[in-house]
Amino acid sequence: MSVDQVSLFLALLAVVAELATVTALGLWIGGRFSPALHRLGRQAAEAVAPQALALAATVATVCLAGSLYFSEVAHFPPCHLCWLQRFCMYPLVPILWIAAWRRAGRVAPFAAAVAFVGACISTYHVALEHHPEWESSVCDPKNPCTLIWVKRLGYLTIPTMALSGFALIITLLVVSGAARAHPSEPSDLDRSDAHGHH
Amino acid sequence: MATTKPKSGAVAAARKKGPPWLWLGVAGIVVVLLAVVLIFSGGSDKKKNSTAAGVEQTRPVTVTGTALPELPQSGDDPAVGKEIPEAKGASFDGTPVDIRNDGRPKLILFVAHWCPHCQREIPLLAGYLKSHPLPAGVDLYTVSTAVNQPRGNYPPSAWLAEKGWKAPVLADSDDGKAATAFGLNAFPYFVAVDGSGKVVARTTGEITTDQFAALAAKTLGNR
Numbered sequence: 089m090s091v092d093q094v095s096l097f098l099a100l101l102a103v104v105a106e107l108a109t110v111t112a113l114g115l116w117i118g119g120r121f122s123p124a125l126h127r128l129g130r131q132a133a134e135a136v137a138p139q140a141l142a143l144a145a146t147v148a149t150v151c152l153a154g155s156l157y158f159s160e161v162a163h164f165p166p167c168h169l170c171w172l173q174r175f176c177m178y179p180l181v182p183i184l185w186i187a188a189w190r191r192a193g194r195v196a197p198f199a200a201a202v203a204f205v206g207a208c209i210s211t212y213h214v215a216l217e218h219h220p221e222w223e224s225s226v227c228d229p230k231n232p233c234t235l236i237w238v239k240r241l242g243y244l245t246i247p248t249m250a251l252s253g254f255a256l257i258i259t260l261l262v263v264s265g266a267a268r269a270h271p272s273e274p275s276d277l278d279r280s281d282a283h284g285h286h
Numbered sequence: 287m288a289t290t291k292p293k294s295g296a297v298a299a300a301r302k303k304g305p306p307w308l309w310l311g312v313a314g315i316v317v318v319l320l321a322v323v324l325i326f327s328g329g330s331d332k333k334k335n336s337t338a339a340g341v342e343q344t345r346p347v348t349v350t351g352t353a354l355p356e357l358p359q360s361g362d363d364p365a366v367g368k369e370i371p372e373a374k375g376a377s378f379d380g381t382p383v384d385i386r387n388d389g390r391p392k393l394i395l396f397v398a399h400w401c402p403h404c405q406r407e408i409p410l411l412a413g414y415l416k417s418h419p420l421p422a423g424v425d426l427y428t429v430s431t432a433v434n435q436p437r438g439n440y441p442p443s444a445w446l447a448e449k450g451w452k453a454p455v456l457a458d459s460d461d462g463k464a465a466t467a468f469g470l471n472a473f474p475y476f477v478a479v480d481g482s483g484k485v486v487a488r489t490t491g492e493i494t495t496d497q498f499a500a501l502a503a504k505t506l507g508n509r
Contacts, residue, residue: 091436093327100319135305146312164436220402225491226472227401229432234402236438 091162098154099240102252105147109255112263136260137267141193144260145184151177151253158237158246167233169213173250176206180257193268200261207254213247343433343441345457347375347464354469354477357488365469365485370477373429373464375456378443383456385427385464387483391505392425395453396465396475399430399445400437403492404474412450414495420502423481431458431465432473478505 089097115129136143155174158164166174180199187195213233216222220234227234236245244252351371355364372386385394395411397404420426428451430442439445446455458464468477472490478501480486486504493501 089323090327093323096327097319097323100322101316104315104319135308139308143308143312162436217402220406221492225403226474227398227403228472229398229470232401235400236402237436239438 094157094162095238096240098150098157098249099238099244101150102244102249103241105252105256109252109259112259133263133267137263139188140260140264140267141184141188141191141196144199144257144264145181145188147253147256147260148177148180148184151250152181154249155246162237164237164246165231167231167235169209169216169233170246172209173206173213173247173254176202176209177250177253184257193264196261196265196268200258200265203254203257203261207251207258210247210251210254214245214251217245217247341378341441341443342380343378343430343443343457344460345376345378345380347373347456347459349373349463349467351467353467354485354488356469357471357475357490359471363485363488365488368485369483370479370485371467373456373467375459375464377455378430378457381454383427383454385429385456389481389483390423390425391481392427392479393420393502393505394427394429394468394477394479396429396431396468396470396473396477397442397446398432398434398437398473399439399442400432400434401473405439405445407474407492408446408451409449410492410495411498412452414498415452416450418495418499421506424502424505426453428453428455429458429464429468430455431462431470433458433460476501478502480505480507 112129112132115125115132119126119129155166155170155177159166180202183195183199183202187193187199216233217236220227220232223232223234239245349371351369353371354368357363357365370385370387372384374382374384374386377383385392397408399405415426428446430446433440433442435441442457443455456464462470465475468475469488474490474492476487476489476493476498477485478487486507487501489497489501
């Protein structure tokens with residue numbers, strides 16, 4: 089696959105991550121006003137929660153692979169803000185896989201905090217791409233943070249993709265943490281299961 | 287009651303693991319996206335740097351004379367008062383462009399297509415120059431350098447044409463001979479030269495139209 093194809097593939101994955109995050113946010117906010125959305129959100133959370141840590145670990149792994157592809161295969165050298173985002177994303181891979189394997193949901197708040205820091209750096213990096221004057225009025229010929237190596241679908245740059253990844257990881261960790269903090273009430277499935285045998 | 291326990295256990299186990307379609311769904315999404323990419327996007331990366339929009343984006347440049355020292359980050363500019371080197375080459379379309387000591391004051395602007403500051407400066411100056419031509423006798427040259435396709439906003443020839451840039455453009459060589467000879471250290475980069483071919487000022491970064499006009503005036507000895 090060419091660099092163009094891989095960057096498009098990663099951009100499409102980022103779109104899926106954004107859609108998942110926005111959907112989760114929509115269900116959470118909508119659930120405060122609509123009982124139907126509340127029920128739907130709860131069912132979705134119950135379905136995802138058992139695998140939320142593994143899903144978050146998968147997202148972090150894809151982000152790690154993507155960033156390594158861009159720097160080591162496509163030869164887009166990471167700027168210092170890219171490195172800061174890597175410092176946040178890379179440790180999440182072993183942490184989340186081990187947590188998923190050992191079902192150590194208590195890790196979720198700490199991992200979410202790391203992901204939140206990464207998301208803040210990504211947000212600043214995205215803003216810098218739109219306002220290069222924030223960094224400086226000149227371009228370092230070598231590797232300025234304002235340089236846009238990849239721009240797919242009109243808006244998906246490398247830090248935008250990273251932000252999408254961090255956002256989905258945070259969402260999954262919130263789902264995992266919420267499920268741990270508030271063990272679910274018997275679901276409709278359980279109720280019908282129980283009723284069917286009385 | 288005998289059948290209730292195993293079924294409840296199965297439900298509990300299913301809830302503990304999550305629904306089986308979850309990972310199948312994730313895998314399905316990945317496969318669909320891969321198929322979309324393979325079907326709808328090109329298979330090979332474009333050739334770097336050389337030809338685009340039917341013209342060469344970099345061209346050989348011959349430099350003669352002594353190179354200017356690199357512009358320092360701060361302090362006095364050691365190049366002020368020094369004679370500029372000569373850079374002989376061509377524009378994107380092959381039209382010869384020579385930046386030399388021809389007895390005329392000149393402003394030389396070095397830009398990189400991928401630099402966001404250059405991307406803001408060029409349209410600003412292009413608009414300004416439409417209504418405020420340079421003082422009579424002052425020439426404006428542009429050097430397109432540091433061409434690097436993956437860095438975006440490529441090709442520089444199309445970018446400059448799209449922004450209505452009228453000044454002659456020297457397409458720098460792949461290894462940036464002209465930029466090195468003039469002591470470039472950042473983009474955008476301006477070199478103001480007087481009629482005797484000596485540097486009167488150099489500056490980097492985005493400048494306002496007033497600063498640009500002041501730089502042009504310096505080439506005529508108006509400080």
